[in-house]
Amino acid sequence: MKVVQGADTLILDDKFAYIPLFAVSVICAFLFVLFLLIRKKKTARVSFIALLSDLILGAGSLIAAVKEITGEENSFVYFAVAASIAALILIPYCIILYTFEPKKIEKLVPHYVNVAEEKSYAQALQQTSLQQQKPIQPDENESRALEISYSFAEKASEAFSEKNGMNALLDYVNKTIREEINADGGAILMIDDFEDVITVRSFDGDFPPPYKLPSDMPHKPIRIATNFKFASFPLRENIFGEIATAGKPELITKPENDARIYQNGPEEFLECGSYIMIPIKIQDSVIGVAAFARTKQNPVFTEENLNTASMITDFAATSIKSVVSVKDIIEHNDLIKEAEIASKIQEMLHPAKLPALPGIQLGTIWNPEEGVCGDYYDVIVSRRDRVSFVMSDVAGKGINSVIVMSMLHAMIRLVVNTKKTAGTILEWVNHGIAAESFSTDHFASCALINYDPIKKVAEIATGGTTPVFYYSKEKNEIKQISTPSEPIGVDKESQYKDILQDIKTGDILITYTDGLVEALNEQGTQYPKESLLKIVSSNANSTGKDIANLVKSDIKKFIGNSSLHDDQSLLVIKF
16 A cells, blocks of 8 residues: 555555455355354255355455466456356356245244254144145255256356367257257257357267258268268258247157258158257347257157256256356457557557658658557668668558568568669568468558668559658649559569659658548548648648648547547658
8 A cells, every 4th residue: 555645545556456355265265164154053054056156256266366466467367257157156056946936834943952842843843744734855856957057057167267168068968958858869059140050069869850961962870960060050941040040949749740840861860750949048149059859769759858958958058158258258358468469569660769861851640549550660771872661551450460560570671771672672571471371361551662862762662552642842732653552461472563753852752551541530421531632732841740740630620539440650751
């Protein structure tokens, strides 16, 4: 704890963030001991589920606190995972308490100190109960349901840390329901919202396919099973998609009368028997379908089988959703970590200070959207007769994009020191980047300007859509002198031509990334390129820095309160 000088405000330093975590651990430990005492004294019933949840939460808090003290990043993830597991265990238990009707208790038996009197009272109560009603037997269904629910929670907790944990959980759910309803085969299908399909994620046993097999597929059991195991179906015109869309469980005992089921044949193992199809739902949202089959030779499923499978599927849905949620948290955390690393690398590539160049004034805008910026510019004084200016826009914002940016940065800085032209330099850079496998979805637009201050000639080459404009002081006009071409990193054989431009005193070269002229205002209108060019030509007597600042102010005024949709970069070179 530290106090700001001259104020009463207390500021809690980040290094003390472990204190509330330790406090949660102590509270959980106290509750755990209290629960044990209550169970021992038998003054009330304390569920094993409550004990386990309390223990997991306390352990997670303690681990997170220790990780925080040792300085490990993202230590609170351990607490978040522990809290998720504790909730995962409690949710199915609460569902059970809500679903099953408890037996009514006619009268509470007080806890007597006198043991003899307690026995006497219990005997009297037992005699009365025998006269009035039959003895109450334990509800085996409730016990079995609780056991299954707990096993799902246990498997879900293992799935959090395993690479293929979700598949293992789905296989376990499939096997459990199959055994409970005595099904010959079972499958779990999950919906892919992005592709708008439902895909088989778990498959086992004998499951006569209720869909039309490909005409060229041999009718052999192993080929049919393999096809089903890796199948995907649209959310229409098939039984799985129809069940997912309708969101209601179905018992199908006469498949020959169901138009949604296709009868393959004539082999006996392909004859459709009976099916149970149950949508896997979280609240009102269907995330998949649990499907089970009995072959033609076995008795058909019953309504009791349907009810049992539906109940267990509801328990499984909660576990599946919890695993998905926790994995999303972990994945999001990994992405944040990756973005932080990429951002630090990019800061190293971005020029901290522009060099002082005799006879040249520079103005820049570098306005990243959020996190890792895809824009990159550089000013390189390589030789006495060459000053190089680079403006690039790399697609994407992840680690691979930063790798492309760093390769572009390093290769250009290495090659501009040679006597190769701007177009040849871009061809060399492109060949090196396009040859890498990671760059197939990552490419860059780039403008390279090599200026010879002795001959006063600018040599320009561009790859992609990054433009270069030239303002002539003598003619008082501005025009684009670059032409669009293949981006860097797409095709190893791409060629880039050189454009030569004589430079006179007062002339200006500008280049920018597309985010600058694609900035949107509150009405969804893009910032006009003509406005940018007009500011340059109207203020040609100003310094390069002032021109860049005027453009920045004009864009800010144009977009108002709208947020950025892309990075914005501008380089003004005034001679």
